[in-house]
Amino acid sequence: MVLISFFSCKKISQKSQPIALSQDASFDWFDYKGKDEVFKTISKSENEYLNPVLAGFYPDPSICTANGKFYLITSSFVYFPGLPIFESTDLVNWKQIGHIIDRPEQADFSGMGVSRGMYAPTIRYNNGIFYVICTNVDAGGNFIVTAKDPAGPWSNPTFIPGVDGIDPDIFFDEDGKVYITHNGPPPNNITVHNGHRAIYMFEYDLKNHKIASESKLIVNGGTDMAIKPVWIEAPHIIKKDGFYYLICAQGGTAYEHSEVVFRSKNVFGPYLSYENNPIMTQTFLDPNRKNEISTSGHADFVELPNGDWWAVFLACRPYGMELYNTGRETFMMPVEWKNGWPTIVDGNKALPFVNKKPNLPTSKEKMAPTTGNFVSHDDFNEDKLDFKWNFIRTPLEKWYELSNGSLYIKPRKESIHTETNFSFIGRRQQHLQFEASTKLSYVLTDTLQTAGLVAFQNEKQYLLLGKRLNSNGKTEIYLEETAATVNNGNPIILAKQELNEKSKDLFLKIEGKTRYYDFYFKTSENEEWVLLSKDVDAVILSTKEAKGFVGTYLAMYASTNHFAKNK
16 A cells, blocks of 8 residues: 655655554644733734744744745754745745655655754745755755745755755856855864854856856855854855845854855955944843843845845744743844945844834735744644644654544654654744643553653653553553753653543643743543643753754654663
8 A cells, every 4th residue: 555645645655554543642633822921011013013923943044035925944954844935925924835845755864863954945036946955964965956836846856966064055146147155164174263164155057957166265264253253154145236245144053143244246255244243143132131032143135026125034032041942933124225235123232022014015814823922723624734743854654644533643663762753743832931732542552652742852852741551550641851961861750640540531731831831631621630740840942951953842742662671
């Protein structure tokens, strides 16, 4: 039997067999409610929009315009489908229309760490074709995919061998020539100081898929080598009024992140650094300010029909000490041109949660919200998963099914402790204060099995609210924590309680209160929630503690091998 991917309608395994629904963990619905205090307290008029425009783990945004619409994509690392793509007519209301990477033959993330995979894409439109250039770290490097319809299908990757670097940009010049710019090692691999990187450019033969010139160094180190700049990256080339502008991120993705700009009359340079760089950073502001937005940078620009310019960029909403569980999010601010240089408006001031909308007609289309406080309910009544759901790594076999208003997940030997495509279907945590709940039905047959609801950063940093058989053969609800700084990195049980043996159903809820999470359960829909564990420190889900580049996912999970000693 050939099984079909709900995302792409492509074959994913000739050997797969139908999953046996009666043996699987079934989830009847999943509710998510955003309750951020900041969105409760601020007021917004019809002429204003909210930042972030894409809340939750949507980093490294890139944007283009085509046929009167705007298209935005972000990094996704090893989550699959990968590279989510959004469409908008007003830059404020964004509708996800698919993913760039949605077929196993496009990318296999097997065995990769969570923060590997798809890094920092760029999207551009030229002569009726959409182009995305990106880096698949650890699996081929830099590549290009194309589509005539931004909703897909997108082509299989065409890799660009011989490029030593990440964060590629593709630029189409007016004379028809194509240039690729990227981050790379310092010249001759000689590091002058820690974090020393460089920006390179080469001409690319798009028709024959090959590099058409020598790779040329266009920026060494950053804005000024005298100040020992670090991590110059995320280059984008823009042409305006006879100048080539190079915008880059500088300072790394943490608190000292910034956006800088250079310009030249020649595409290959020399590029002059703007004397008033950086054009955006939150580095020098009071870290104790109310409603802090930090780590801003990694911008891309887009021009509106009336000649206005806007920037999308990543930033974070920390709850103190550079801690954030939501990951790096997509924000937006206007761009102002003065004396031949662009600056992000108020980019060096405290970034606002509310700002004046772009000069565009407001979209009337009804779509799922991507920012502000909202409620999201999925009853799994469709014949395919909503775009908000992701797997961890590429699924190479069919292990889930949508049937009769339930999502059935096959528990397999792969567990959450391993860098595999274990049985996990999750969505982003998009708020600092939130609730996530689901209804689970699963008949346990041995003590190695589990199913439940997990708040997940990576395989070594998570909080799992699950169902299992204890050593006495009794069914119990439990809360498991795994963190590098706890119990030598080994899982520990924070709380547990035996359940009524007659109850097949189990309702699970996680309530996030910024840094501290509460965990609840009940065995009947009409019951009150029972508190299993209160004020659990979820700092282990922060990017700072977990390391890497992703944000927290809230996921349904099942395994037949979760409690095996040799996982």
